[in-house]
Amino acid sequence: MSRTEFRANKTASRELRPLNFQGQYLCPVCRHGQIAGLTLMDAFACDFCRHIFTANLNDQSLQVVDSSQPMSWRWNGRTWQVAHRDEFNLTAVIWIVSTVLVVLPPALVWLSAYTFPPLPDSAWAWFPLAWAIGTFTIHFLMVFWLMAEHYQLPLYVASKIRLQQLFRQRQ
Ligand SMILES: [Zn+2]
Known part of the structure; x- marks a missing residue:
């Protein structure tokens, strides 16, 4: 592998990854499981804490729907940022x-x-x-x-x- 190729690979792995229903992402609630899109639904579910999320792909945000705490996050391409806590x-x-x-x-x-x-x-x-x-x-x-x-x-x-x-x- 040439030097430029190596550099290109490195940038690829650091590339920003958009939020979409085909991808898998670290769960923002438990930070342990992976969330993946539910078939035929505009929602994600975590394979560890079982929380369900709705996503807004336009503004790359995610909101937990089955929790007493109305929390949401924004995906910045690499990680979750807390977008809104309750009032x-x-x-x-x-x-x-x-x-x-x-x-x-x-x-x-x-x-x-x-x-x-x-x-x-x-x-x-x-x-x-x-x-x-x-x-x-x-x-x-x-x-x-x-x-x-x-x-x-x-x-x-x-x-x-x-x-x-x-x-x-x-x-
Ligand atoms: Zn989880």
């Missing part, structure tokens, strides 16, 4: 609720322990701190789950499906 308000509310959930309860626990400190030589002196840490951890996990659901984090979606598959095999 800004819901995201703002989720962030405010999350911050309050993570900060407020442990702060209250800590404040009560700070205002009425246990006797230093009491056997339960460790309890307020442990309680505050426990409260923080549990609320943090709740908020993490909320965020993962809201943003449909690819790693979270993929592990959820793996767990479901594992559970199904056991039955």
Whole structure:
């Protein structure tokens, strides 16, 4: 292979690939499966997370139709770009609720322990701190789950499906 041929090959593999129903693309939801066109339908389906998408080939965009989160992406020839998340308000509310959930309860626990400190030589002196840490951890996990659901984090979606598959095999 000559040098120019090699260079030509390299450009070919880097060439932009348009979105069409004959192609296969990485799934934008789970970032694990491949989405391919459904026969006789203007739609794509993922072979891993089973989500269904409608596509608008004119503006090279894709929208998930069977999810509670109305998400869409734009294909730039190589990869997906998030085109639209749901309305800004819901995201703002989720962030405010999350911050309050993570900060407020442990702060209250800590404040009560700070205002009425246990006797230093009491056997339960460790309890307020442990309680505050426990409260923080549990609320943090709740908020993490909320965020993962809201943003449909690819790693979270993929592990959820793996767990479901594992559970199904056991039955
Ligand atoms: Zn998928």
